[in-house]
Amino acid sequence: MHFTSEQRHDDGVLEREFTLGEIPGILWTPAVTSAPAPLILIGHPPLGLRRMYPRLAARARHYAAEYGFAAATVELPGSGERPLLPGVEQARASLRRALAAGEAVGDEIVDALVLPLVEQAVPEWQAALDACLSLPEVGGPVGFEGGVISIGIRLAVVEPRIAAANLFAGSFVPAAMFEEARRVTVPLQVLLQWDDEGNDRQTALNLFDALGSTEKTLHANMGGHTGVPHFELDAGARFFARHLK
Amino acid sequence: MHFTSEQRHDDGVLEREFTLGEIPGILWTPAVTSAPAPLILIGHPPLGLRRMYPRLAARARHYAAEYGFAAATVELPGSGERPLLPGVEQARASLRRALAAGEAVGDEIVDALVLPLVEQAVPEWQAALDACLSLPEVGGPVGFEGGVISIGIRLAVVEPRIAAANLFAGSFVPAAMFEEARRVTVPLQVLLQWDDEGNDRQTALNLFDALGSTEKTLHANMGGHTGVPHFELDAGARFFARHLK
Known part of the structure; x- marks a missing residue:
């Protein structure tokens, strides 16, 4: 982990860009840490860290300044300035064609779009x-939130240090990940945009149903795909505060 | 409004029983009120105030002590020591028979069970x-929460002083109330028990879908009909804090 820049914000939060091998990332830590701060990994859709930065930074700084959490994110494989994943790019083109033509998106497209990303990202x-x-300033337990729900599911299954996850329910989820969802046991909060123009509601509800955790809460809101209400930011923080402290 | 008893709790909350004509009720007000406290009406299922008291009091005192709200509840018609509503009792018996026999509950049972209650209670x-x-110590705006969702829907439609409602999604809801739900415009939070043994999930989701408010949030949890997680108490309070202050 090689820090490449450092910035102290007026809320006291220290923001550091880093590289981990070839992978760029950002770490936010609270102003004062008497004990190692619990860590939240902030996921994001594969649109590139630069583009996602304002939303990610707003979340991370809220967590750090208001709740004393550390927060970190890394660029996804195939996104931003990282080398493209050719198979995924091809699947993305097929997805765009299917959506533009108003056709159903086939399982083979969803698998090709998501599974290689999960395999490499996790x-x-x-x-x-x-x-x-x-x-020394960062400790466990660790939470994961947001981004590609299949990555969150796989991480929750294979990584025992993940103690809680706040996921965003999409519907482009490979059938294999529905099976994997049954093996998740950590407490979950799942965001669903009820009138999401890019996701199928029933599929997202089925995915919530499939998740194996005995503590799981669905937060469904209006506002379309990108319209998650502002108050869910703090609801997410409070969820993590219950489980990471 | 005639106060019949008064009790000051160690959290400073003042609890007063009252009668309003023949109807018994309870009012909780915060220890210190520099300005009139926003009021939350706490609904409940038709099981009688005495039986519901521990849960109602816990909610009310949390609202009053932690958020400075006033909270009030009244006995439902036909419940507790109030005269039975003969038609509703008959419908309740039909409901029990249908459930015991594993039969579908007909619309006419649901209508007879719920509509007279709504008509009289609202x-x-x-x-x-x-x-x-x-x-003088109580002010507007007013929130409504819990209990029979059809009462909450009707109140939100006909009573302009209701500024927000935190409802519990049941499935014994008359078809007419689905229509009325479309006319609700106040911000809503709706609790749904995902594995509710006494309610049909899809019907409850359809009811959430029907509600006309542009701000509506569904909180679906595990734990069965009576297993609403403890953290929803504070989530409800924070919802009201956003809309009643």
Whole structure:
């Protein structure tokens, strides 16, 4: 983990960009840490860290300034300035064609779009987790939130240090991930946009149903795909505060 | 409004029993009120105030002690020591028979069970609202929560002083109330028990869908009909804090 820049915000939060091998990332830590701060890994859709930065930074700084959490994110494989994943790019083109033509999106497109991303991203997020936890100011337990729900599901299943997850229910979820969802046991909060123009509601509800955790809460809101209400930011923080402290 | 008993709790909350004509009720007000406290009407299922008291009091005292709200509840028509509503009792017996026999509950049973209750209860809750707001220590705006969702829907439609409602999604809801739900416009939070043994999930989801408010949030949890997680108490309070202050 190599820090490449450092910025102290007026809310006291320290924001540091880093690289982990070839992977860029950002770490936010609270102004004052009497004990190692619990860590939240902030996921995001594969649109590139630069584009996602304002939303990610707003979340991370709320967590750090108001709740004393550390927060970190890394670029997804195939996104931002990282090399493209050719198979995923091809699947993305097929997805766009299907959506533009008003056709159903076939399972083979969803699998090709999501599964390679999960395979490659999850070990990278685990490596980021290792690197962050090696810092004296960051500790466990660890939460994961947002982004590609299949990555969150896989991480929750394979990474025992993930103690809670706040996921965003999409519907482009491979059938294999529905099976994997049954093996999730950590407490979950799941955001669903009820009138999401890009996701199928019933599929998202089925995915929530499939999740194996005995503590799982669905928060469904209006506002379309990108219209998650502002108050869910603090609801997410309070969920983590219940489970990471 | 005639106060019949008064009790000051160690959290500073003042609890007063009252009667409003023949209707018994309870009012909780915060220890210190520099300004009139916003009021939350706490609904409940038709099981009698005495039986519901521990849960109602816990909610009310949390609202009063932690958020400075006033809270009030009144006995439902046909419940507790109030005269039975013969038609409703008959419908309740039909409901029990249908459930015991594993039969579907017909629309005519649901209508007979719920509509007379809504017709009689809503003006009573409005009278309670009038009485509470006439006290100098209680003010508007007003929230409604819990209990029979059809009562909450009707109140939200006909009573302009209701500024927000935190409802519990049941499935014994008359078809006419689905229509009325479309006319609700106040911000809503709706609790749904995902594995509710006494309610049909899809019907409850359809009811959430039907509600006309542009701000509506569904909180679905595990734990069976009576297993609403403890953290929803504070989530409800924070919802009201956003809309009643």
